[in-house]
Amino acid sequence: MKTLFNNYLNTFKGLSREVWWLSLITLINRAGTMVIPFLSLYLTKSLNFTLSDVAWVMSAFGLGSVVGSWLGGKLTDKIGYYKVMVFSLLATGFLFVALQYLDTFMWFCMGIFLVMVVADMFRPAMFVALSAYSKPKNRTRSVTLIRLAINLGFSAGPAVGGIIITTLGYGGLFWVDGVTCVLATLVLVLVLNPRKAKTQEDIKNQNPESAYGDKAFLIFLVAMMLFGVVFLQYFSTMPLYYKDIHHLTEFEIGILLGLNGFLIFLLEMPLIKWLEDSRFTKIGLMLFGAVLTGLSFIILNFTSWVGILIIGMLLMSIGEMITFPFSNAFAMDRAKKGNQGEYMALYSISFSIAHIFGHNSGLQMVDAIGFDNTWYIVTLLAALCMVLLFILKQYLNANKKHKRKEEENEILWI
Numbered sequence: 001m002k003t004l005f006n007n008y009l010n011t012f013k014g015l016s017r018e019v020w021w022l023s024l025i026t027l028i029n030r031a032g033t034m035v036i037p038f039l040s041l042y043l044t045k046s047l048n049f050t051l052s053d054v055a056w057v058m059s060a061f062g063l064g065s066v067v068g069s070w071l072g073g074k075l076t077d078k079i080g081y082y083k084v085m086v087f088s089l090l091a092t093g094f095l096f097v098a099l100q101y102l103d104t105f106m107w108f109c110m111g112i113f114l115v116m117v118v119a120d121m122f123r124p125a126m127f128v129a130l131s132a133y134s135k136p137k138n139r140t141r142s143v144t145l146i147r148l149a150i151n152l153g154f155s156a157g158p159a160v161g162g163i164i165i166t167t168l169g170y171g172g173l174f175w176v177d178g179v180t181c182v183l184a185t186l187v188l189v190l191v192l193n194p195r196k197a198k199t200q201e202d203i204k205n206q207n208p209e210s211a212y213g214d215k216a217f218l219i220f221l222v223a224m225m226l227f228g229v230v231f232l233q234y235f236s237t238m239p240l241y242y243k244d245i246h247h248l249t250e251f252e253i254g255i256l257l258g259l260n261g262f263l264i265f266l267l268e269m270p271l272i273k274w275l276e277d278s279r280f281t282k283i284g285l286m287l288f289g290a291v292l293t294g295l296s297f298i299i300l301n302f303t304s305w306v307g308i309l310i311i312g313m314l315l316m317s318i319g320e321m322i323t324f325p326f327s328n329a330f331a332m333d334r335a336k337k338g339n340q341g342e343y344m345a346l347y348s349i350s351f352s353i354a355h356i357f358g359h360n361s362g363l364q365m366v367d368a369i370g371f372d373n374t375w376y377i378v379t380l381l382a383a384l385c386m387v388l389l390f391i392l393k394q395y396l397n398a399n400k401k402h403k404r405k406e407e408e409n410e411i412l413w414i
Helices: 002-010 017-031 033-045 051-079 081-099 105-119 122-133 136-168 171-191 215-235 237-244 250-276 282-301 308-335 340-413
Strands: none
Touching (some): 017 122, 017 171, 033 237, 033 250, 051 122, 051 340, 081 171, 122 136, 122 308, 136 171, 136 250, 215 237, 215 282, 215 308, 250 308, 282 308, 282 340
């Protein structure tokens, strides 16, 4: 047991002090994002919105995320990641508190749009900061540590959120979200001195290539958008499935969602360390993660046994553990060719687009054709993601062979 524990701790070695601080800031911030998993329940139960209304609110959520990610990438390349992160965290805190006072459909759509514009400016800035503070060999594990913080926050968040709803009502969630964002800002200002932080110029490519002209990266983005659409069902349609079909309480839903974060906290870093040292490629690992995530939906149609929900959550969690860290690392590797803010903004935008279509389409399908048929369609989307990742793998292999031939020809000419 002691050896196992020491081996677990060894997977965290070699990461920079700044990466650990970024992880703590992310943990504080994400621990407060307990509104998001309960948003569809809040809108239907407290504000009496229809499923169709909720679907459009989720689209506004995703659209704000797209604009915020794009704007965050632009500002990161212009003024640096530190200023963008400080502004985003602080402003998001105040906006979350204000959001609870919007109770009509139109105002709530505009409110959630604005919250996400400001909140998701943080993402590309944080990825660029992470790249600046990470050694190339530690990049995937640095991303994994950030994800560990995110999922530890999400693990505690839904569980605590269920308790807060029971005791203080849904309004308490917005206050906790706002306060934790402000606390994360204070930690950022206190521990990451901007004078000691690397400037954007230190990590900027002097002859950048446009991310929009990187064909392999564009194929990758479409695959990640599809994966995002599939994955996000766990935070919009799935809570409704738990409640309406399996009759779970908000507290039980929070515990089940929290299981995802707990598993990732416990297993992801050792898993990533082992996979990094294996012969598998990043694309191959992402493909396998997409397979597991797709399976987590299709098995729900096989039985009405409540235990299948736990099995589905296990499959999704392992798929997520594999796909997200290696997709992050792949994006950061490609970003070395151009402006990092632009590349990481597009990576964030792929998931923001998934927010626009994923929540809305999932909820609309549930309303129109029921949960079972929705899970079949979601599984099909996961299969399309797999096909694109396979195409990407073949494309990159063909490019490598072509480049190798060119180098051999150059040597022959010399």
